Amino acid sequence: TTLNNTDGMDKTADLSPQESLSLADSYFVDEDYELAVDAYAAALALLDSNGDGDCAIMIRSLSHRSAAFYQLKRFQEARDDAQAAVSCHPCLGLRAGEMELLYKRLGLACLELKEYKEAKQAVEQAMQLATLNKRDTAKYQTYIQQCNDKLNNTSVAATSKPSASDTTTRAARANPPTAVSPAQRRPTMPKYQYYQNDTFMTIAILEPGVQENDLQVAFGHKKLTVALRKGGVNFTVLRGTLYERVDIDRCKVKVMTEKVLVKLRKVESHEWPELFGLAGEDDEEKATKQAPPDDSTQEVPTVDSSKTRPYSSHRDWNAIERNLEMQEKQEVPEGEEAMTKLFQEIYSKADEDTKRAMIKSYQTSGGTVLSTNWNEVANTDYEANRTAPKGMEWKNWEGDKLKQMESDE
Numbered sequence: 001t002t003l004n005n006t007d008g009m010d011k012t013a014d015l016s017p018q019e020s021l022s023l024a025d026s027y028f029v030d031e032d033y034e035l036a037v038d039a040y041a042a043a044l045a046l047l048d049s050n051g052d053g054d055c056a057i058m059i060r061s062l063s064h065r066s067a068a069f070y071q072l073k074r075f076q077e078a079r080d081d082a083q084a085a086v087s088c089h090p091c092l093g094l095r096a097g098e099m100e101l102l103y104k105r106l107g108l109a110c111l112e113l114k115e116y117k118e119a120k121q122a123v124e125q126a127m128q129l130a131t132l133n134k135r136d137t138a139k140y141q142t143y144i145q146q147c148n149d150k151l152n153n154t155s156v157a158a159t160s161k162p163s164a165s166d167t168t169t170r171a172a173r174a175n176p177p178t179a180v181s182p183a184q185r186r187p188t189m190p191k192y193q194y195y196q197n198d199t200f201m202t203i204a205i206l207e208p209g210v211q212e213n214d215l216q217v218a219f220g221h222k223k224l225t226v227a228l229r230k231g232g233v234n235f236t237v238l239r240g241t242l243y244e245r246v247d248i249d250r251c252k253v254k255v256m257t258e259k260v261l262v263k264l265r266k267v268e269s270h271e272w273p274e275l276f277g278l279a280g281e282d283d284e285e286k287a288t289k290q291a292p293p294d295d296s297t298q299e300v301p302t303v304d305s306s307k308t309r310p311y312s313s314h315r316d317w318n319a320i321e322r323n324l325e326m327q328e329k330q331e332v333p334e335g336e337e338a339m340t341k342l343f344q345e346i347y348s349k350a351d352e353d354t355k356r357a358m359i360k361s362y363q364t365s366g367g368t369v370l371s372t373n374w375n376e377v378a379n380t381d382y383e384a385n386r387t388a389p390k391g392m393e394w395k396n397w398e399g400d401k402l403k404q405m406e407s408d409e
Helices: 017-029 033-050 055-071 075-087 098-112 116-132 138-159 164-174 283-290 317-330 335-349 352-364 374-378
Strands: 191-196 200-206 215-219 223-230 233-241 252-255 260-265
Touching (some): 017 033, 017 055, 098 116, 098 138, 116 138, 200 223, 223 260
Antiparallel strands (some): 200 260, 215 223
């Protein structure tokens, strides 16, 4: 199974089904949906050819390809893939929220195909799973209401169909034409959509011609706020608590001609059922509130953010390391730690004879003597003169007793 990209390079040769799925997800994140569809097909073909019974990868590939088809407005294929994935369930190995997301994709595809009854059933399944997972179900209720409205309108239209002339006349009477100048029209709220793989959650703000100075994006570990100024009006496009934590230093914003991309780097690699989670306190904010005041807290050194650096952090790690070394030197050890530090300083500043004396006297005496006089140590047999506290005796590793002098203690 092969897949060629625009450069003619084979991307799926010798790949496993899981690797092909990951490649397809990367295409999806880059909005190259055609290549994503081909890569998902390659993953499914590898599963068939290898006889691999991993139904979790099968369901995941079909579900993700359904999302790619939906982005390409190929709604019938999106519905077929989602339905095929549903038929593979139950299956072990699925992550929390994946079946909820799958039923949601099936419902939205059916909604686009005007299969309102099937769409309602799929969305109801997604809402039940969301309830079990303690997730917000408000949007599912909105989808169900849309389905009910469409089903009711279809029923009313089938029983009573007014003539086109009557409809036009009533509409004209109820809504007389009025002239509205462009200056009187208030700008509409920018729309957005999001898609993801296991690594990134990507949010597309569907607003063309956005200037960087009109855009404000604030990242938190579990918070996100996106504000946009449009036509002289300030809009808060997004604000809320994210479903999971993100790596702030690796999140980024890309302003394009036709839209704005906000890419969130996930801390834990898995697919989120939703963009936003339950409102709650950010872990970092909570820790800050609970931490007791510390008068010795020092400001973390930073570097000039205007300079080009290989890392995204603004902390001056060299200065931090120097501060830590200075703090270690200023610490005053006590007890046995103070004695050990004293011996370390003596050894580090000693000449070769002194070091030899310290090593031999300490090792051969079993740790009972430490001498710096090499002239004395060179001619002394500490092993023959070793002593032990009263009630104790020296033995080798085999348990044989060793020669020792009697101790008066």
